[in-house]
Amino acid sequence: MQISTENTKIGFIGTGVMGKSMASNLLAAGFQLIIYTRTKHKADDLLEKGAKWASTVEEVAENADVIFTIVGFPSDVEEIYLGENGLLHHAKESSYLIDMTTSKPLLAEKIAAAGKKKNVHVLDAPVSGGDIGARNGKLAIMIGGEQEAYHTLLPLFEIMGENIQLQGPAGAGQHTKMANQITIASNMIGVCEAIRYAQKAGLDPTKVIASISTGAAGSWSLTNLAPRMVADDYAPGFFIKHFIKDMTIALESAKDMGLTTPGLELSLQLYQEVAQDGEENSGTQALIKWFTKEE
Incomplete structure (x- = not known):
């Protein structure tokens, strides 16, 4: 064809x-x-x-x-x-x-x-x-x-x-996407913690993002989603409910292969808690709300 x-x-x-x-x-x-x-x-x-x-x-x-x-x-x-x-x-x-x-x-x-x-x-x-x-x-x-x-x-x-x-x-594309989502899962925790650390230290988080995004800490999530967190913009580029679905599939697939993924397990737990707080239709950057909910 x-x-x-x-x-x-x-x-x-x-x-x-x-x-x-x-x-x-x-x-x-x-x-x-x-x-x-x-x-x-x-x-x-x-x-x-x-x-x-x-x-x-x-x-x-x-x-x-x-x-x-x-x-x-x-x-x-x-x-x-x-x-x-x-x-x-x-x-x-x-x-x-x-x-x-x-x-x-x-x-x-x-x-x-x-x-x-x-x-x-x-x-x-x-x-x-x-x-x-x-x-x-x-x-x-x-x-x-x-x-x-x-x-x-x-x-x-x-x-x-x-x-x-x-x-x-067949299936190799999905396995690769699972590897992608596992990488993002732990990274999103790090991005949220970094922003909250910068804010607590009295820094301008926008300037911090500009400095660290071009070095070893750089990632797609830091460059594209961290600014949305700072701006309290939770419009979905990718829904939390769909990320939870992806992480659940990845966790099940990992267990089927006898693989332990503690970073993935923690990220899934935090996202599930945020979803239970009414954010399942927000973008994945709304994870930052888990880190601020006690304030």
């Missing part, structure tokens, strides 16, 4: 914080898009830009050559792909299905195996970079699946991201 704006119809399922920008970038590149999301008004901006609306997952499957999905939870992924009216029951032969949801590695393997039986190419391709990376087309995309399918779809991945790696067979 040759990817082209003239001959390739793209389906896109899930237009949340990340998906909307990713789909918008594909539209801007000139591709025909068929959109489905459970709440239609979330796709209004894309429909105004020329995307076509599908009323069911089945309709997307029957009309698209390539279908991207980025939804909330593994249960959503399983329903969309393997459910009675799911993609694998209705996708065109030799079409390409790419799940960009952060989901369970074992589920990615299961979906890929089902796709092979249907002569449908399936990739797991979770992303990192938040709302900023999605909007600017600079996501890191971690891919599991067959090399030939990866090379075929690379022109589309390059519209959405700039750090694109085929990590291995």
Whole structure:
């Protein structure tokens, strides 16, 4: 299959914080898009830009050559792909299905195996970079699946991201994303503690961030999320409830491999407490509220 704006119809399922920008970038590149999301008004901006609306997952499957999905939870992924009216029951032969949801590695393997039986190419391709990376087309995309399918779809991945790696067979993309989330989990604790330390010491935290972000302490979270913490801006670039889901998957996967992850366990505990305080729909930077709640 040759990817082209003239001959390739793209389906896109899930237009949340990340998906909307990713789909918008594909539209801007000139591709025909068929959109489905459970709440239609979330796709209004894309429909105004020329995307076509599908009323069911089945309709997307029957009309698209390539279908991207980025939804909330593994249960959503399983329903969309393997459910009675799911993609694998209705996708065109030799079409390409790419799940960009952060989901369970074992589920990615299961979906890929089902796709092979249907002569449908399936990739797991979770992303990192938040709302900023999605909007600017600079996501890191971690891919599991067959090399030939990866090379075929690379022109589309390059519209959405700039750090694109085929990590291995089905499930490898999800395992890589788990490593990504484990790294972020402990780092977010450090970022919050650093900001609170700076504030307690009477420093200007904005100046502190400027100084330490270019040295050994530098990280994406420090550069992009710490300023939001200082500004009391908790709008979601990535929802706390979804990060809790990711950390839970990572913890389960680690335990399955006999691996102990104390940093991940602590981060999950703190985020769960913040969520219980009503912040589950806030951005992950709202973890700072755990460190200030006793004041």
